[in-house]
Amino acid sequence: MASSAKKLKVQNSKDTREFQTWWTDKFGVINKGDKAVCVLCSGTMVCRTSSVKRHFETNHKSICQKSEAEQKELIASALKDRNKQSTSINKFVGKNCHTSAVSYTAANVIARHSKPFQEGEFLKEAWLACAPSLFADFENKNKIIQRIKDTPLSRNTIKERILKLAENVTEQQKLDIHSASFISLCLDESTDVTKSARLAVFARYCVGNVIKEELIAIKSLPTTTKGADICTAVKNSIVEKEIDIKKVVSVTTDGAPSMVGKKIGFISLFQTEVGHSILEFHCIIHQQALCAKSGLTSLDNVMAVVTKIVNLISAQALNKRKFDALLDEVNSVYNGLLMYNNVRWLSRGSVLERFVECLEEIRLFLQNEGKIEQYPQLLDVMWLSKLMFFTDICQHLNTLNVKLQGTNKTIIVMIDLIRAFEAKLQVFRNDIIAKNYKYFPYLKKYINESDIHETTNAENITEEFISVIDSSIKEFSTRFSQFKELSETVKFIMYPDVTTFHTLNFSQFDWLEIEDFEMQLIDFQSSSIWIQKFIDMRKELELIETERLTSNISKDANNKILETWNALPETFNCLKKLAHAILTVFSSTYACESLFSEMNNIKDSVRNRLTDESSSACILLKVTSYNPNISQLSSNLQQQKSH
Known part of the structure; x- marks a missing residue:
């Protein structure tokens, strides 16, 4: 019985602490959270009739002495003023939120187009200049113009906005990387202006059914660029991004000694930090360029003569003007020669092609300048044959x-x-042997127009080409x-239904449970349901590739492969781990080089103090695939006008 009385007392106490709507007209208080707030003095009190009444009678004696009608009128007036003030504040905050969103959006566009920070001021000036004409027929034209004036777009504001936008993107990256099972890295080093x-x-990592390639760091190396320096910079980047280093399964580099040195190269040092073996790849594009350069060293003398002639004509202003005038006189489709850049070695293909196309004009120019005797190669049948072959093979490369x-x-x-x-190289070889030159x-074209087959060196030059x-x-x-x-292991991501266990190379996957993998592979290949998923996937990939080749419509086939693997149940978790790991591998450092x-x-000679x-x-912001959450950033911002 005592217990029931106690419960009733607690319940009554609870009821008395709930805000009562009649208090507003009687005592001039409104509800705010679990408190009552006085509209007359903004004082707060607990939600209890005795407390509300005591506050009103103690702090507002002059109003208490008035009649009930006068009390209600004063309270209603105070309540109206408070609502008006609240509405005004909300409008101000709303307006500020809109202008903040505009400044963030403008900053994002400026960053994505590699423009200087002061472009914000230019945008504002342009908007204000255009607005009177653009909104001439708008009733609220002046309000629109004022809103533009209120939008903060000064240089410092744009800089601050860009830093905040980048922080927001970084947070999104962290969340997705944290959820990823495996991560692959690619890195390269260069110098700025x-x-x-x-x-x-x-x-590179998987997020749901999407494969992401994201810049996670661009670090300055203060002194040397040795393997230890690079390793320290990469470790610091991983810590900053809160990445579990053990998730790293592969690293792709440009193959420089500082990267791949056996003892003190980055890969060796980094693998020790990771704690398990990782796939180490030398950029495929870089290797292909080295193949192109090393395989054609016997033709370096041809390139040397071409470079010398091109520099004579294009590097000297007077000669360039004369040659351009000559091209114009003979109605050439070209407006000059291309310079050769030894750093970008594959530029020679374009240089050679332009040189060959302008060969007659080059001869004529050198003859007019009295310098044709300095370059007897331009009239030598054997040298010209090498030039033509060199040009063709470079086009293929x-x-x-x-x-x-x-x-x-x-x-x-x-x-x-x-x-x-x-x-194709084997086909090219057979084509040269057969002398078809398809x-x-x-x-x-040159052989058909010349008498090279009548020379005694014709067979020798064919042998040289071979x-x-x-x-x-x-x-x-x-x-x-x-x-x-690793080709058979790599093919596993597309052909798990026909891959045999003994053809897989697990030497760089010691973190994988090999015994479980073998058993799961047997179960998988014995299930017609799961096998059919990959058969269907390959059919879809065929359609995607057909569209790319015939209609130039590009779709992401990688995500389709990932989606198929994600559809498998966790009973095949070992198979999925290998597939996800391979899907994350960078095949080149192209992302770094384009960056x-x-x-x-961005940091050019004009902005070198950035x-x-x-x-x-x-x-x-320029290279990311993430979109900054501008609405979130602008709503959290306490805006201050920059000007």
Whole structure:
């Protein structure tokens, strides 16, 4: 009985602490959370009739002495003023939120287009200049113009906004990387316009049914660029991004000694930090360029003469003007020669092609200048044959290089491209032996127009061409041996239903439970349901590839592969682990190399004082696939007008 009375007392106490609506008219209080707030003095009190009444009678004696009608009128007036003030504040906050969102959006556009921070001021000036005409027929034209004036777009504001936008993107990256099972890295080092060494680190990981390639760091290397320096920078980046280092399964680099040195190279040092074996890859594009360079060394003398003539004509202003005038006089479709850049070695293909197309004009120009005798090669049949062959083979190599370029390409696609080119080299060799020259258009045209077959050196030059192709075949076979060793393992992501266990190479996957994997593979290959999923997937990939080749419509085939693997139940978790790990592998450092081009556009000779923090934020916003959460950023911002 005592217990029931106690419960009733507690219940009554609870009821008395609930806000009563009649208090507003009687005592001038409103409800705010679990408190009562006085509209007359903004005082707060607990929600209890005795407390509310005591506050009113103690603090507002002058009102208590008035009649009930006068009390209600004063309370109603105070309540109206409070509501008006609240509405005004809400409108002010809402307006500020809108202008903040605009400044964040403008900052994001400025960063994505690699524009200077002061472009915000230019945008504002342009908007204000256009607004009177653009909104002339709007009744609220003046309000619109005022809103533009209120939008903060000063240089410092844009800089601060860009830093905040980059922080927001970084937080999104952290969340997704944290949920990823495996991560692969690709990194490269270059110098900016101030000659400072900058290290770019990209991560590739799976988020749901999407494969992401994201910049996770661009670090300055203060002194040396040794393996230990790079390892320290990468470790710091991983810590900052809160990445579990044990999730890293592969690293792709440019193959420089500081990266791949056996004892003190980055890979060796980093693998110790990871604690398990990792796949180490030398960028396929870089290796292909080395193959192209090494395989054609016997033709370096041809390139030397071409470079000398091009420099004579194009590097000297007077000669360039004369040659341009000559091209115009003979109605040439070209407006000049292309300069050769030894750093970008594959540029020689374009240089050679333009040189060959303008060969007659070059001869005429040198003859007019009295310098044709200095270059007897331009009249030498054997040298010109080598030039034509060199031009043709470089075109084939450049075509391969273009196919290898780009981001979000799985390693299986890259290996297939290399394998196809190796097969083409054999076809090129047979074509030279048969003297058909079907795949050497410049050489074929020159041979048909000259009397090269009547010379005693015709057979020798054919043998030289065959030797060049043989050298290229050997280079490709040697440099891509690692990829061939892993080719069957890599193909597993597309053909798990027909892959045999003994063909898989697990040497770099010691973190995988091999025994469980073998048993799961048997179960998987014995299930017609799961086998059919991959048969259907390959049919879809065929359609995607057909559309790409015939209609130039590009769809992401990688995500389709990932989606199929994600559909498998966890009973095949070991198979899924291997597939996810392979799908994350970077086949090249193209992402890093393209980033350095963006870096040089952002931090150029005019903006060379841009800090590492600011330039890194601009670069991140330029290359990321994430969209900053502008509504969240603007709603959290306490806006201050910049001007």
